[in-house]
Amino acid sequence: MNIEAELIRKISKRISALYEDKAAIISAELNGKKMISENVVNVLKNGKLFNKKNTYLTKGQIERLENIFEIPRRKLLFGNDGEIKELVEELYYKVAYNFNIEKRNVWNRHIFFEEKIVDISREYHELTFFSARLAFLWSLTEMEESKKKAYSPQFDFDESHRQQYDMIVNFIWSNNNKTFIDSFREEIVYQDDITFKDLEALIIYWLRKSFIRIIRQLKESCFMSDIIFNIGYQVREILCIAKNEVSQKIKEIEKKKEIPEGLYEDLYNKWYPIKPETTQSYILMHEPDVDTPVIISNDEELENFEVLLNIEKVYIDHAINLMRVQDALIDLKGNNQIDFLVIPRVIRGK
Incomplete structure (x- = not known):
C-alpha cells in the first residue's frame, strides 16, 4: 500500500460519485457558484495530476467541491465512518506487514515494503513478541544474519510461523480497532483546514506519534502484565x-x-x-x-x-x-x- 496512491484512489472515486449527482451540479450553476472546469474534473475522476502539478487536489479545488456539493471537507477526503474504518485498517495492516522480502516469499496481500515507516513497523513487530516462539524465531534470525546498518525486516517465515503471525495481527486488530480508529478520527479527520498536499505527511506523523503510543500502551497494559504473554x-x-x-x-x-x-x-x-x-x-x-x-x-x-x-x-x-x-x-x-x-x-x- 502506497499511502498517497491509496488516498488518491479513494478520493477520485468519491469525486466521480459526486459528479453523478446532476441535480447538485445544475443547482450550483444556477446559484452562480464557481465551478471546476470539465477537463480538471475528468483528471480528478481518473486520479491523475492536472498539468503536472505537484499535488493531486489543490486547496482551491477542495474549497470549490465543498461549496458545489455542500459537503464537509472531511467527508470529501475520508468518506463516511465505514470508509474511515477501512482506511485505518489498511494503515494498520500496512505497518504490520511492512516486510522487505523477495516476491517469491510473499504470503500475504498486505506485504509491501515502505522505507519511510520502518521505525513504526519495528515498534509493531516488538508488540507481537508476546508469542515466545515468534520472538525466538525473529531474534534468532537477527543473531544469525550479517551485521546490518539499518533495520530492514526480511525474515522468511515457514508456513506455521506465517500462519501464527497472521493470526496474531488479526487478533490485535479485532480487539483494539476502535482505539486506532477513534485516535485517527480525532487527530486527523477532524483537523481544520486540512489539505491533500499535507495529508500523507499528517498520516505518517499520526502513525509515528499516536499509533506507536497505542502500540506501547497495549504492550505495557495488556500483554506485559499477563503472565503468559x-x-x-x-x-x-x-x-x-x-x-x-x-x-x-x-x-x-x-x-x-x-x-x-x-x-x-x-x-x-x-x-x-x-x-x-x-x-x-x-x-x-x-x-x-x-x-x-x-x-x-x-x-x-x-x-x-x-x-x-x-x-x-x-x-x-x-x-x-x-x-x-x-x-x-x-x-x-x-x-x-x-x-x-x-x-x-x-x-x-x-
Missing part, C-alpha cells in the same frame, strides 16, 4: 542480551587484534562449525551452499569462535525453556483466544 517478551529480551554480549565480545577481540570494526563480526556470522573426525579444523563458509569453503585451523580463532558460540548457546537454552513454559501454561489454561500461540515445535531440531 509476558514470557514472550522475556524470550525476546534474553536473546537481545545474547546478541549484545556477542557483539561486545567481538569488539574486544577486534580491539585486541587491531582489525577494522565489523570485520570479525562478519566472519563470525558467516562461520559454520564442522568437526570432521579426521581433523580439528573448522570450516568458514561465505554462504551455506558455497562450493569452496575456507578452512580455519588457527587454534586462537577456533577458541574465540567457540567462546562466542557458547555465549549464544547459554541464552538460547534459557529461551527454549521459557518457550516450553509458555506452551505448558497455554495448554493448562485452555484459552481458545491464545491457542494460536502454539505452533509446530520445529526450532533447530528442538
Whole structure:
C-alpha cells in the first residue's frame, strides 16, 4: 500500500460519485457558484495530476467541491465512518506487514515494503513478541544474519510461523480497532483546514506519534502484565542480551587484534562449525551452499569462535525453556483466544 496512491484512489472515486449527482451540479450553476472546469474534473475522476502539478487536489479545488456539493471537507477526503474504518485498517495492516522480502516469499496481500515507516513497523513487530516462539524465531534470525546498518525486516517465515503471525495481527486488530480508529478520527479527520498536499505527511506523523503510543500502551497494559504473554517478551529480551554480549565480545577481540570494526563480526556470522573426525579444523563458509569453503585451523580463532558460540548457546537454552513454559501454561489454561500461540515445535531440531 502506497499511502498517497491509496488516498488518491479513494478520493477520485468519491469525486466521480459526486459528479453523478446532476441535480447538485445544475443547482450550483444556477446559484452562480464557481465551478471546476470539465477537463480538471475528468483528471480528478481518473486520479491523475492536472498539468503536472505537484499535488493531486489543490486547496482551491477542495474549497470549490465543498461549496458545489455542500459537503464537509472531511467527508470529501475520508468518506463516511465505514470508509474511515477501512482506511485505518489498511494503515494498520500496512505497518504490520511492512516486510522487505523477495516476491517469491510473499504470503500475504498486505506485504509491501515502505522505507519511510520502518521505525513504526519495528515498534509493531516488538508488540507481537508476546508469542515466545515468534520472538525466538525473529531474534534468532537477527543473531544469525550479517551485521546490518539499518533495520530492514526480511525474515522468511515457514508456513506455521506465517500462519501464527497472521493470526496474531488479526487478533490485535479485532480487539483494539476502535482505539486506532477513534485516535485517527480525532487527530486527523477532524483537523481544520486540512489539505491533500499535507495529508500523507499528517498520516505518517499520526502513525509515528499516536499509533506507536497505542502500540506501547497495549504492550505495557495488556500483554506485559499477563503472565503468559509476558514470557514472550522475556524470550525476546534474553536473546537481545545474547546478541549484545556477542557483539561486545567481538569488539574486544577486534580491539585486541587491531582489525577494522565489523570485520570479525562478519566472519563470525558467516562461520559454520564442522568437526570432521579426521581433523580439528573448522570450516568458514561465505554462504551455506558455497562450493569452496575456507578452512580455519588457527587454534586462537577456533577458541574465540567457540567462546562466542557458547555465549549464544547459554541464552538460547534459557529461551527454549521459557518457550516450553509458555506452551505448558497455554495448554493448562485452555484459552481458545491464545491457542494460536502454539505452533509446530520445529526450532533447530528442538
